[in-house]
Amino acid sequence: MIAKKMQNYVKNSSAIRAMFEEGKKMAAMYGAENVYDFSLGNPNVPAPAAVKKAITDLLEEEDSLVLHGYMSNSGYEDVRQAIAESLNSRFGTAFGVQNIVMTVGAAGGLNVILKTLLNPGDEVIAFAPFFGEYRSYTDNYDGVLVVVPPDTQTFQPNLEEFARRITDKTRAVIVNSPNNPTGVVYSEDTIRRMAAILEEKEKAFGTDIYLISDEPYRELVYDGAQVPYLTKYYHNTIVGYSYSKSLSLPGERIGYLVLPDELTDAQDIQSAANVATRILGFVNAPSLMQKVAARCLKEETDVSYYDRNREALYGGLVKLGFSCIKPQGAFYLFVKSPVEDEAAFCAKAKEEHILIVPGSSFACPGYVRIAYCVAYETIVNAMPGFERLARSYGLVK
Numbered sequence: 001m002i003a004k005k006m007q008n009y010v011k012n013s014s015a016i017r018a019m020f021e022e023g024k025k026m027a028a029m030y031g032a033e034n035v036y037d038f039s040l041g042n043p044n045v046p047a048p049a050a051v052k053k054a055i056t057d058l059l060e061e062e063d064s065l066v067l068h069g070y071m072s073n074s075g076y077e078d079v080r081q082a083i084a085e086s087l088n089s090r091f092g093t094a095f096g097v098q099n100i101v102m103t104v105g106a107a108g109g110l111n112v113i114l115k116t117l118l119n120p121g122d123e124v125i126a127f128a129p130f131f132g133e134y135r136s137y138t139d140n141y142d143g144v145l146v147v148v149p150p151d152t153q154t155f156q157p158n159l160e161e162f163a164r165r166i167t168d169k170t171r172a173v174i175v176n177s178p179n180n181p182t183g184v185v186y187s188e189d190t191i192r193r194m195a196a197i198l199e200e201k202e203k204a205f206g207t208d209i210y211l212i213s214d215e216p217y218r219e220l221v222y223d224g225a226q227v228p229y230l231t232k233y234y235h236n237t238i239v240g241y242s243y244s245k246s247l248s249l250p251g252e253r254i255g256y257l258v259l260p261d262e263l264t265d266a267q268d269i270q271s272a273a274n275v276a277t278r279i280l281g282f283v284n285a286p287s288l289m290q291k292v293a294a295r296c297l298k299e300e301t302d303v304s305y306y307d308r309n310r311e312a313l314y315g316g317l318v319k320l321g322f323s324c325i326k327p328q329g330a331f332y333l334f335v336k337s338p339v340e341d342e343a344a345f346c347a348k349a350k351e352e353h354i355l356i357v358p359g360s361s362f363a364c365p366g367y368v369r370i371a372y373c374v375a376y377e378t379i380v381n382a383m384p385g386f387e388r389l390a391r392s393y394g395l396v397k
């Protein structure tokens, strides 16, 4: 018999993944061009050509024993140094090799840092709607996830409710901007106010509260939106980054954590994260991909591709009477379900071969997430189905 905890995980297994599997089945049945799969955040822009070049060059140039070998659990030092310098030049920070730990994507990074920080019963705060895996990652280390309810007018973090939920057990706060699933970018003013609350609470409780910035979508922004670099606003900030979206490499599992020297117990945290990487069984982030990342620090994905999709989907759905805020970043649209039971709406969309994810997966029922990291044609071809849905709910006559 499998472990009790696993029984729960299996039972509540990600609706997103379930939808993705369903999409593959439907594509086999109806033909891929007749299924409009908006379920998964799998980038549809190919990795930059420089990634392929880096891989082939590395295979030619590097000693294969080094390239494919074990290294420090935190990653290759030259790679970590290169990443630190890149961050410093972009954000005016002063990181060095000791501040970077290479990780198995953002997911690996979050698990490493939560393993490093959490004692059983410690509370981790997340703002609804949030990436549903935060709940499992927190539970992996017997932490308790505390949810701040959403401000559905703006989907900016609800700071009053946030302040109310911080206790002497609060160990960490996870923020994600640009946000999955809303596409919202937290403004500098929001960050300043959040930092002030955290500082005040640290003083009041005599505790350390670590702010974890989960930012796989940092570079995916539109209309010139600015994404503040959070380590500059609050001393106990940890950044989790990933190349999954920015270089379209989700299957390669590569990212890093930033553990600034300003953290309370910084050195302990840096060495504990090194050990956590090992004992969680990652051992180290994929070696070849670490080197690829270091060679591609200046590469960018084609944001204009996602922007075109954003305009087409947002414009199309609003015209049909659906209601949602216009995303400033990432590649998701978070749409109000025309009926309270958004799972019923998702089921009805499925009849139109449109696959979308219920907001309950993000602790925000009554909404659905539509991932627009798809081919432009998928959006265009799905519109008649969206229109039939809108008519059936009386959104358009």
Ligand code: PLP
Pocket (backbone or CB within 6 Å): 041, 104, 105, 106, 107, 108, 131, 176, 180, 214, 216, 241, 242, 243, 244, 250, 254, 255
């Ligand atoms: N955090 C957020 C907000 C995400 O949306 C995702 C993936 O979609 C992840 C973390 C995990 O990303 P990675 O592939 O880097 O593990």
